[in-house]
Amino acid sequence: MAVGLISGAAFQASQNDYDWLGSGVYFWLSDPERALSFVEEKFARERTGDTPAVVGAVIDLGLCLDLSTAAGVNQARQAYDGLRDIVQLAGKEMPVNAGGADLLKRHLDCAVINFLHEARKQTRVPPIDTVKGVFLEGSPAYPNAGIMTKTHVQIAVRNADCIKGVFRPR
Numbered sequence: 583m584a585v586g587l588i589s590g591a592a593f594q595a596s597q598n599d600y601d602w603l604g605s606g607v608y609f610w611l612s613d614p615e616r617a618l619s620f621v622e623e624k625f626a627r628e629r630t631g632d633t634p635a636v637v638g639a640v641i642d643l644g645l646c647l648d649l650s651t652a653a654g655v656n657q658a659r660q661a662y663d664g665l666r667d668i669v670q671l672a673g674k675e676m677p678v679n680a681g682g683a684d685l686l687k688r689h690l691d692c693a694v695i696n697f698l699h700e701a702r703k704q705t706r707v708p709p710i711d712t713v714k715g716v717f718l719e720g721s722p723a724y725p726n727a728g729i730m731t732k733t734h735v736q737i738a739v740r741n742a743d744c745i746k747g748v749f750r751p752r
Contacts, residue, residue: 584635588748595740599677600687603649603713604695606738607745609639611714614751616734640747641739644711647698650735654714661698668697684719684732699740711741 587593593607601608610617614636621634648654669676677689695713702709720732739745 583632584637584750587637588750590748593739593742593745596738599692600681600689601692601738602688602717603715603736603738604692604699604740606713606740607742609641609737609739611735611737613734614638616732619732636751638749638751639745640749641712641737642744642746643714643737644741644744645708647695647710647713649713649715657698658694661701662694664701665694665697709740711739711744713738713740 583591595605595607597605610620617636618634621636625632625634647657649658666676677693679685679688679690681687699710714735714737716733716735718730718733720730723729723731
């Protein structure tokens with residue numbers, strides 16, 4: 583798959599209902615080692631038998647929902663409020679994040695971000711090209727640490743035109 587992507591094959595967007603940043607093509611910012619460990623863990627869980635690999639990409643963030651900023655978090659809060667209101671009117675339950683201390687299955691976060699995208703579409707506001715988030719994950723790096731072993735920055739690309747190039751990391 584990595585060779586195909588480097589050769590120009592199209593990326594396939596993730597559409598899981600638990601994706602941390604909603605639907606999109608996922609990248610780890612400047613951390614191919616962390617990306618590879620994620621793929622290795624995923625393949626081991628799923629017992630795919632596939633050989634893990636990663637590719638690097640040059641990405642233009644375009645119009646980015648940056649969840650490391652107050653403005654980005656505020657947009658997510660407003661989307662949560664809108665989703666909550668619609669779910670309550672429908673008499674349903676809100677999705678819930680689950681999956682241990684790291685909340686590996688982010689059903690709520692995914693629903694909120696995907697709702698934000700849909701709300702922008704419905705109101706004819708320019709679509710978001712990318713979503714960026716910082717995630718504290720894993721165990722403390724040393725005793726009493728606030729630094730976690732699997733902390734990372736992810737980018738979910740929704741607009742494929744933002745992927746300017748693909749390469750094999752060193």
